[in-house]
Amino acid sequence: PGVQSSSNPASESREHSAATPAPTPSPQGKMAHHSAAGTAVVSMMSAGISQFLHHPVYTFKTHRQRKSHLSMGEFLLNAKNHPSFLFKGVMPRSLGCMPEKMLKMQAYMTVLRFMEDRVKPNSEKAKLATWCVAGCAAGMATTVIGCPAELLMVQAQTGNVSVRQFFRQKGLRGVYQGASVTIWRDMAFNM
Numbered sequence: 001p002g003v004q005s006s007s008n009p010a011s012e013s014r015e016h017s018a019a020t021p022a023p024t025p026s027p028q029g030k031m032a033h034h035s036a037a038g039t040a041v042v043s044m045m046s047a048g049i050s051q052f053l054h055h056p057v058y059t060f061k062t063h064r065q066r067k068s069h070l071s072m073g074e075f076l077l078n079a080k081n082h083p084s085f086l087f088k089g090v091m092p093r094s095l096g097c098m099p100e101k102m103l104k105m106q107a108y109m110t111v112l113r114f115m116e117d118r119v120k121p122n123s124e125k126a127k128l129a130t131w132c133v134a135g136c137a138a139g140m141a142t143t144v145i146g147c148p149a150e151l152l153m154v155q156a157q158t159g160n161v162s163v164r165q166f167f168r169q170k171g172l173r174g175v176y177q178g179a180s181v182t183i184w185r186d187m188a189f190n191m
Helices: 009-019 029-033 036-066 072-081 083-087 090-119 124-158 163-174 179-190
Strands: none
Touching (some): 072 083
């Protein structure tokens, strides 16, 4: 216990690393080391946090689109007097965004692995095409959840109708208004 080693730990580390071969990366790269469940949890947590943080920007955008005369000063004054106004509609969007981001990552990883297994991209252009196809698939998958979540967020922000009233008036088909445009946007955004 009281005897100290005369060897230098740094040189031992170098000797050990020289004797041990470096691990070779898997064909799928870093993503192969992450479990689907771990990726899902991290995706959902980051989506919920990011939605909460940038929701005030969505609120300003929505109010600006509805009332083109609304100035930044008027918006900030309203936010100062009624801070909760900034986060109106954050819950439906955050709750919708969390599974949306999880679905996006799972779709991206699944399609990417499928493409890499089948196509075996051997050039930078082929890899780029594989990533683009996986991104498009991820964008399409997110629309299933993202379109209703965005629509309900806007309804909550504008105060036109409550979520319950919206469902009564429009039904389930109503929450997919604008889905075709959302699919194209999300495919392009995720490429």
